[in-house]
Amino acid sequence: xxxxxxxxxxxxxQYEEIIREIAERNPQILQYQFCCYRGGLSxxxxxxxPTRLFIVDREEIKRGFVKGLEVRYFSPxxxxxxxxxxxxxxxxxxxxxxxxxxxxxxxxxxxxxxxxLTSLRMGTxxxxxxGNSYHYVGINLQSELEFLRLLEKLPTxxxxxxxxxxxxxxxxxxxxxxxxxxxxxxxxxxxxxxFENPQIYLPFAE
Numbered sequence: 001x002x003x004x005x006x007x008x009x010x011x012x013x014q015y016e017e018i019i020r021e022i023a024e025r026n027p028q029i030l031q032y033q034f035c036c037y038r039g040g041l042s043x044x045x046x047x048x049x050p051t052r053l054f055i056v057d058r059e060e061i062k063r064g065f066v067k068g069l070e071v072r073y074f075s076p077x078x079x080x081x082x083x084x085x086x087x088x089x090x091x092x093x094x095x096x097x098x099x100x101x102x103x104x105x106x107x108x109x110x111x112x113x114x115x116x117l118t119s120l121r122m123g124t125x126x127x128x129x130x131g132n133s134y135h136y137v138g139i140n141l142q143s144e145l146e147f148l149r150l151l152e153k154l155p156t157x158x159x160x161x162x163x164x165x166x167x168x169x170x171x172x173x174x175x176x177x178x179x180x181x182x183x184x185x186x187x188x189x190x191x192x193x194x195f196e197n198p199q200i201y202l203p204f205a206e
Contacts, residue, residue, distance in 0.1 A: 013191040015178040016066040018126050018137065019083060022096070023061040025139055026087075029094075032056045033086040035175060036074040049167065050175065051079065066178060080181045083137070085147065085174035095147040097122055097138035098174040103159040105133065110192070116157050117195055120150065124196055128176075128189040135176050135189055147174075 023029060035050035054073060056065070069081060085095040099117075103109045113127060113134050125138035142150070151169045155162035168174040180188040 014066075014188055015083065015128070015176075016063075018128070018191065019066075019178075020061055020063070022137075022139055023058060026141065028089045029087045029141075030058050030090060031088045032058075032061065033084040033173065034069060034073075034178070035082050035084055036079045037082060037175070038079055050082070050171070053084075070179060080177050080184075080186065081179045082175040083178050085168075087141065089141075094141040094143065095173065097125065097136070097140065097142055097147075097150060098168075098176050099136040099154065099160060100130070100164040100176060101134040101136070101159050102161040102164070103133050105129065109159070110134070112159055114195065116159055118197055119157075120153060122195065122197060124194070127192045127195050129192050130177065130189045131185075131187040134192065136195065137176060 019032070023032075032055070034054055034056055036052045036054075037050040052073065054069075056069070066081070074081060083096075085098050087094050087096060099120075099122075101113055101116075103112065110127070113136070117125075117127075117136060122136065123138055123140045125136055125140075128135040128137070148169075151165045151174075154160045154165040177186065177189060180186055
């Protein structure tokens with residue numbers, strides 16, 4: 001019975017719980033950047049992505065904060081809220097690793113997602129069910145240079161493609177959708193599994 005309750009909660013964790021865990025494990029992060037945008041990143045919508053950016057202080061990352069941001073900043077029927085990779089510490093800017101996969105959902109596809117994350121040397125993080133595919137968001141902080149190097153590598157993987165990395169590079173930060181968007185048939189992303197990379201990398205190895 002208790003195992004079932006744990007599995008049920010774990011399987012339906014949404015981005016709010018994930019962001020709160022990232023905050024707990026990174027007490028040095030003082031601010032997070034969120035954004036609003038409209039669904040469907042086609043070329044005719046480039047000028048509207050994102051429509052607004054807003055900063056959330058560490059103290060605001062608590063239970064119910066995502067719903068509070070929805071009420072304050074946008075209409076959930078027309079817009080989507082995203083978490084950006086950009087975070088600030090005391091006087092410095094870093095990025096959270098983020099990837100938006102372009103693949104189907106199956107055990108074979110999920111195994112390929114794991115292989116891709118391992119190949120990219122991603123650290124501890126979360127694989128999310130985004131509705132049509134998967135998201136990955138990492139816990140560890142990366143420098144601006146590491147962020148740019150990651151974006152350069154992503155298009156070489158067939159289960160990621162080039163469209164999403166292009167938009168992230170243009171904005172100088174990555175974005176992953178946090179909320180549902182009913183008008184675009186987008187569900188609220190939920191946790192699939194925690195990712196742990198078993199590989200050990202030397203700092204001078206590429």
